[in-house]
Amino acid sequence: MRTERCGRCGSHLQSRDTGSLGRVWAFWLAGLICYVPANLNPMLITQTLLSSSKSTIVGGAVDLIHHGAIGVAIIILVASVLIPVGKFMAIAYLAVSVRRGSSISSARRHHLFEVVEFIGRWSMVDVFVVAILSSLVQLSVVASIHPGSAALTFALSVIFTMLSAQAFDTRLFWDTKDARNETT
Amino acid sequence: MSVATGDETDPQRATLFGGIPLESLIACPQCDALYVAHMPAVGERAVCERCHTVLIAPKRKAGLKIIALTSAVIILVAAALFFPFLTIRAAGFGNEASILDSASSFESGPMVLLALAVAAMIVVIPLIRTLLILYVLIPVVADRPPYAHAKHAFRLTQELKPWAMAEIFAIGCAVALVKVADLAHIGFGPAFWMFAVLVVIVIFNDNYMCTWSVWKSLELDQKEA
Structure with missing residues (x-):
């Protein structure tokens, strides 16, 4: 299939992006690989007068629950665990459904994709929290907070999954349905 | 199809x-x-x-409103960069952090990459987007032919949209405040309030933008010129 330039905005025109699914899976895998160390390594290193503690993403949320800040703990858990895991599963399901067809309607799958794309950016909230805390809490010996290596891998994981969602050619959802209708 | x-x-x-x-x-x-x-x-x-x-989704006088709001964003971002953002006090020690301090808090080794990414997402990309939007829309609203490369500029603003994360940074502030609330006393600097206003403006601004109308006006002007 030949590609043309759009007469209006100059971007590449392609009836269907044939390389789309390949890029989706590549970024998806890269995101998943980064997500594993992001959960195993410490996100925050807190040093107070008496002690030094390292906390992972889930560990930090558990600490918050012990302090009684359940609302914030839920925000962190949703943004850093529920959304990324849900996103990995949703993109994988959508990519498979384009190839194999699905019992769920095109409109439903398109809707799911829009939710994934809208909500994915919000996972960055935890990285920003680490950035704010480690610049603000620098009180010499009393208390100081430093970023752990998980901040980097988690940010990479979010960026890769955003790229994965952006690589998806959403028109493919509707094609499979049309193609099936035409053949029957 | x-x-x-x-x-x-x-x-x-x-x-x-x-x-x-x-x-x-x-x-x-x-x-x-x-x-x-x-x-x-x-x-x-x-x-x-x-x-x-x-x-x-055309809106009444959208072009003028967008230009006004984007100008406000540029002023607020520039000001918010240099004023203290949050202040902290505990046991006689105090510290204050600006937005740039937050972005540059990742210092060692590969963390520098993260610092660059954070700075890009909360300051640089939102600022570039607003400047490009002004560049594209000012001639359109003034009924003049668009500036050179206006089309590329507008396409870039659309592509950068998901990477501008100022509003997510604002939620991050709220979470960070609660996290250290029992460790120390936290105060808000002037930049915090500027940033809060900015987030509201950004959300309104995106609501006014109808890309189809903008493309249409860019194209009409080009034909007349």
């Missing part, structure tokens, strides 16, 4: 598609359904029947 500019014909020459002039056709960018576009009345929206993506 494929892109209207066609696989066989040159897009420059293909001005008709099934007898309908190309300018009046609109293909849904999400699901590729093709429609004959009717400009909806101001305040109404044209929505794709299949996937419910908003296709056209």
Whole structure:
């Protein structure tokens, strides 16, 4: 299939992006690989007068629950665990459904994709929290907070999954349905 | 149901598609359904029947409003950068952090990459987007031919949109405050309030922007010139 330039905005025109699914899976895998160390390594290193503690993403949320800040703990858990895991599963399901067809309607799958794309950016909230805390809490010996290596891998994981969602050619959802209708 | 500019014909020459002039056709960018576009009345929206993506949503005096709001964003970002953002006090020690301090808090080794990414997402990309939007819209509103490369500039603003994360940073502030609330006393600097206003403006601004109308006006101006 030949590609043309759009007469209006100059971007590449392609009836269907044939390389789309390949890029989706590549970024998806890269995101998943980064997500594993992001959960195993410490996100925050807190040093107070008496002690030094390292906390992972889930560990930090558990600490918050012990302090009684359940609302914030839920925000962190949703943004850093529920959304990324849900996103990995949703993109994988959508990519498979384009190839194999699905019992769920095109409109439903398109809707799911829009939710994934809208909500994915919000996972960055935890990285920003680490950035704010480690610049603000620098009180010499009393208390100081430093970023752990998980901040980097988690940010990479979010960026890769955003790229994965952006690589998806959403028109493919509707094609499979049309193609099936035409053949029957 | 494929892109209207066609696989066989040159897009420059293909001005008709099934007898309908190309300018009046609109293909849904999400699901590729093709429609004959009717400009909806101001305040109404044209929505794709299949996937419910908003296709056209003209607003009254949108151009002028967007220019006003984007100018406000530039002033607020520039000011918010240099004033203290949050202050902290505990056991006689105190510290204050600006937005740039937050972005540059990742210092060692590969963490520098993260610092660059954070700075880009909360300051640089939102600022570039606003500047480009002004560059594109000011001539359109003033009824002048668009500046050189206005089309590339506008396309770039659309591509950068998901990477501008100022509003997410604001939520991050709220979470960070609660996290250290029992460790120390936290105060808000002037930049915090500027940033709060900025987030509200950014959300309103995106609401006013109808990309189809902007493309249409860019194209009309080019033909007249």
